[in-house]
Amino acid sequence: MLKVDGLTVRAGSVELVHDVSFAIGPGERVGLIGESGSGKSLTALSLMGLLPEGVAASGTARLGDRDLVGVPESRIKELRGREMSMVFQEPMTALNPLMRVGAQVAEVMTLHGRARREARARAVELLERVRLSEPAQIARAYPHQLSGGQRQRVMLAIALANEPGLLICDEPTTALDVTVQKQMLELIAEVAPALLFITHDLAVVASVCERVLVMYGGRVVESGPIREVFARPRHRYTEGLLAASKLTPRGTRLPTISGSVPPAGRFPDGCVFRNRCPHATPACETAPELTGDGHAFACWHPAD
């Protein structure tokens, strides 16, 4: 379905994403975990051909038999919204405030050549599919009349409008309340054809995905089936992140990772995590390869 090989993203001389490779099969749900500055969003944007000005991607990425990287914008435009689509974090800014939501859902279909009337009817069906009650009424509403959760469902309906093969979600529930988040996650897991799910929240990714890629400093440091990676993390960063995600009882100290995520371009040479890693040795000055079948990691001193 999607195959990414050696994807590198640069802004001028600063490398923001380095040599990222992964594949997503049909129907597969893959999580991309990372903190701010890990390069996870840039990875997704480069697949969509939506990188900001002055940022360029190299390497290869193929969706089916179509190239996504290094091809003209116009070629990706045809694919965007049809073969693959994306749901963003902030549903308020992603919707046009002056247009009824039904028309916005219909628009993505007419853009890709569907008749107007048919698109309108199907828009209501789609709103129903993302479990909005009274879809016909919602279709006539403007974005500001909907709640955050409803707006994010509309975004999902827009993303699904042309039955894309791949759905990319970038922190789709971060702006939502937990009770709304739960329903949204269940919905995404149910309707997504193949899914690339980007988040900073380990528990969220665990409830949606089967496989996970852990990114730090623009590199994939660990990847594999989610149960294996979370139950037995090998990279020291994954290990630290998992430990930091668990809240221990009151009065005890929380496990932490020392220091903070460096700004882009200031990560150390060799292993990107070595300046924060309690197990770092001189060996870590050489960059470790991502090795292993199924469950892979890039660490010289992996956890057992």
Add this chain to the structure above:
Amino acid sequence: MRGRMNAGLLVGGVLVGMVVLAALVSFFWTPHDPTLVDAAGKLREPGDGYLLGADKFGRDTFSQLMVGARTTLYVGIVAVGIAAVVGTPLGMAAGMTPRGWLSELIMRVNDLVFAFPALLLAVMLGAVYGAGTLTAMIAIGVATVPAFARVARAATLQVMVTDYVLAARAAGRRRPAIAFRHVLPNIGSVLIVQASVSFAIAILAEAALSFLGFGTRPPTPSWGRMLQESQELLFSTPRLALWPGLAIALAVLGFNLLGDGLRDFLDPKLRRIRAEG
């Protein structure tokens, strides 16, 4: 740590710099006396010490342009100064008490002044107090107050809802301290942009007033009056209109570019473009 120079800032700075330089140098030196009437040198062609030629009274165009730059800057500074000094506090006061009667009063009076054409105001003031550079400047300044007040109010409203103003209140800051320490610095860049745009408008207004005979009185050189005097010779000697026209256009462009450039340059958030991952 300072931001990168952008092209607009550079070009704007150079254009404005040229105007300022010409004005400063004109205090000490001009190629010829710009007010010297010389019947023999009437409509002298460029060359022979007269870089841009002379007008119908034989006055050197280049010297007039230099001294005219002085008038232009003078008018701009005083007019924008009046507008900023009066308009900014009014706008801030309105923005800091958005639901109060004070805010209503300020903004409605503002609308009233705004609805009144600046040129008409200048013509009226000129008729009552006599036309001259000073009346023109005051009129332009007063007419520009509402623009400043509005921009200041809009920016203040934005600053007042930020967490750092809430945090300052929680820290025990009173209104005046919040106005000076938080609001003013944070609306500064918006005001600078407004000042440069207003400066450009003031230059145009002064030129227009002088052209109409309500601005700078002869013999003080002014770009607007140079245009007016060249009017009748527009087809026979177009260069007389070309040079002051070009000077006005470039000065206006310069101030506009400078304002835009400064806004980006002064914004601490834009100073460092962070790549988000």
Add this chain to the structure above:
Amino acid sequence: MPSHAGTPLIEARGLTRVYHRPRSSLTKPGAAVEALREVSLTVGRGERYGIVGESGSGKSTLLRLLCGLDRPTSGSIRFDGREITGLPERRLRFLRENLQIVFQDPMSSLDPRMRVRDLVAEPLVALGLPVGGRVAELLEAVGLPAEAAERYPHQFSGGQRQRIAIARALAPRPKVLVADEPVSALDVSVRGQILNLLADLVDELGLTLVFVSHDLSVVRHVCETVAVMSAGEIVETGPVDDVWAAPAHPYTRALLAAVPTLEGLL
């Protein structure tokens, strides 16, 4: 730390706050929205009190009232035995000296045009207290280098900015620290650092902590007592471990069930 030691420090009774929407018709006034309805709570000296709720629950409104940043439509708040509702800003000095706030997003709660030195000293300057070497002392207490004083907020990471915000809140030696979602804008790997730091400071300085969060599991780690808010009311309150183990109100149960966890998976 013993809870409920001595007299209550903060006592709120029957707080109601009604907002008016801007009018959309010439003849009718704007619709009234009850953001807070008859809310009462008591925070004891040295207590760690958690307030949990989702957006629209009224927790932000309650917080503003408790901090004297807004006035209730009705009801009263006593701080250390003194009424604070309806007092003008100039008579709230005792509150400002004794109660300080850490906001959710340290990027927006620190004025981008001020140096860290001035930010941290601001409560002292505002209250007319001596600054002296206090800024360096505070920066050290929150684990920042002394050079940080000369820099601007945007030069720091999210976690470091939150440390700056904490240093600033501690400047006037308050009795109460109010933390409004202090870790929800932070990366997971620094969340623990900030929570540990808060716990240490509360212990060392004997502070009373009011901790607001949307996440009951974070509140459970930090606080002894919790109040769960929904639709402008406190629907359940009590020792956090009891509420966690046996939630009584249906909303609390729904909230607990919705929090995604790693434990279930592993």
